Amino acid sequence: MFEKTIREICTMLDVKNDLSAFDSVIVKGVSIDTRKIESGNLFVPFKGENVDGHQFVRQAIENGASAALWDVNVPNPPEDIPVIVVEDPLLALQALANKYRHExxxxxxxxxxxxxxxxxxxxxxxxxxxxxxxxxxxxxxxxxxxxxxxxxxxxxxxxxxxxxxxxxxxxxxxxxxxxxxxxxxxxxxxxxxxxxxxxxxxxxxxxxxxxxxxxxxxxxxxxxxxxxxxxxxxxxxxxxxxxxxxxxxxxxxxxxxxxxxxxxxxxxxxxxxxxxxxxxxxxxxxxxxxxxxxxxxxxxxxxxxxxxxxxxSLKLTQMRMEMVEGKKGESIINDAYNASPTSMKAAIGLVSELEGFRTKILVLGDMLELGDDEEEFHQEIGRLIDQEKVQQVFTFGRLGTFIAKGALENFPEERVHSFMDKESLAQELSSLIKGDELILFKASRGMKLEEIIEGLKG
Structure with a gap:
């Protein structure tokens, strides 16, 4: 990891204060969270809307940090600890990363x-x-x-x-x-x-x-x-x-x-x-x-x-087309980390084409950050689901109701289930599972559909 003396850091940044008393102090690694400080870290404080990280600089040093950055516009930087005063801690962090990359x-x-x-x-x-x-x-x-x-x-x-x-x-x-x-x-x-x-x-x-x-x-x-x-x-x-x-x-x-x-x-x-x-x-x-x-x-x-x-030998980050087994033997595709219309269509297409399953079930939730046409995007997803290849459709969330609305243009009403709370959805879904199903979970990160999967896994 990044390891420099304070003297070396001062040659990499436009430093606004005299740190000659701390020249030989060694910095190892960087942290932005006092709760995760490791010995020797450089602590980088940020000014947020509600909290100013500068008030935690001394705590960071007490927790083991070797030094901290300090925004020149924040008054009264402490002089008894290694505080590196810069124009902007974020820009300094980015500059250090760029220079380290080239080293x-x-x-x-x-x-x-x-x-x-x-x-x-x-x-x-x-x-x-x-x-x-x-x-x-x-x-x-x-x-x-x-x-x-x-x-x-x-x-x-x-x-x-x-x-x-x-x-x-x-x-x-x-x-x-x-x-x-x-x-x-x-x-x-x-x-x-x-x-x-x-x-x-x-x-x-x-x-x-x-x-x-x-x-x-x-x-x-x-x-x-x-x-x-x-x-x-x-x-x-x-x-x-x-x-x-x-x-x-x-x-x-x-x-x-x-x-x-x-x-x-x-x-x-x-x-x-x-x-x-x-x-x-x-x-x-x-x-x-x-x-x-x-x-x-x-x-x-x-x-x-x-x-x-x-x-x-590939192992993917969790919740991305991750195949897991439910407690009744059902096959679950956990793709609940994120979703957009493009990735939702791809996942539904995959489930539609996979063979060897008596029943295929989709559990689909809201896709977020889609702008003014978000309701139409969701309804289009529902319309694209093939009732010959998918037996049951479950939706979760306000926008999920539009997926259900689109699906009902092709599906019988008893095969489309729309919910606003996970507990009711989980109960209804569990009542249908016999053990030879393929179930896809797909939604944006904020919907946390993996919470339902955990219940199915037992």
């Missing part, structure tokens, strides 16, 4: 997209781990604070960092790209998430394309080539090394054969003819994510056999 002999892969960022991050990291010392974004550390913290936590012998980049508005991905200076970048797709902030899918595409702003001149840019908005958006951006992935044969890499079962997906590709890859994850959209990973792996010199090993 390491490190390749960075940046990943963004409306859906599939975390899955693609896991795939790319697992592929490259076959050959390199790889570290990746943990949890949701993918924003203007989390990404710098991720970089500063990297071991000094790291060879590859796989960084997820999230956003809610324009300029955010550009900032993250400029901080991390990626050697390769991926856009997984353009969906409907953040429509309320960006106004249109065109706006989302423009914001996601900011990832190339910090891309190294010889870096690889891989994007979902079946998306017209990306095809149009890359025109004139001046990136000389671009490759596409997707279903269409116009892409640089596409699947030539796909077979799926309960254990995962087998597929062949246009770039390794006759070679079968196994991905222990369900869904054609995840095969597309794997194709992006193969492009990156090939760029960094992995052989086909190394790629096969990296995909075969």
């Amino acid at each position: 390491l002999d490190l390749k960075v892969i940046g990943i963004t997209g409306s859906n599939g960022k975390t899955t693609t991050k896991d795939i790319v990291a697992n592929l490259l781990s076959v050959k390199y010392r790889v570290h990746k974004t943990q949890g949701n550390y993918n924003n203007h604070i989390g990404l710098p913290l991720t970089i500063l936590s990297l071991p000094q012998d790291s060879e590859v960092a796989v960084l997820e980049m999230g956003m809610s508005g324009f300029g955010e991905i550009e900032l993250l790209s400029n901080i991390s200076q990626p050697d390769a970048a991926i856009i997984t797709n353009i969906g409907e998430s953040h429509l309320q902030d960006l106004g249109s899918r065109e706006g989302i595409a423009k914001a996601k394309l900011e990832i190339v702003k910090g891309l190294k001149p010889d870096g690889l840019f891989a994007y979902y080539g079946d998306e017209p908005l990306l095809q149009e958006g890359v025109k004139g951006i001046g990136i000389k090394n671009m490759e596409t992935f997707g279903r269409s044969e116009s892409n640089n890499i596409y699947p030539t054969k796909i077979e799926m079962n309960n254990q995962g997906s087998y597929f062949e590709t246009s770039v390794a003819e006759g070679e079968t890859f196994f991905l222990p994850v369900l869904g054609q959209h995840n095969i597309h994510n794997a194709l992006a990973g193969i492009l990156i792996a090939r760029h960094f010199g992995l052989s086909v056999d190394e790629m096969k090993e990296g995909l075969r």
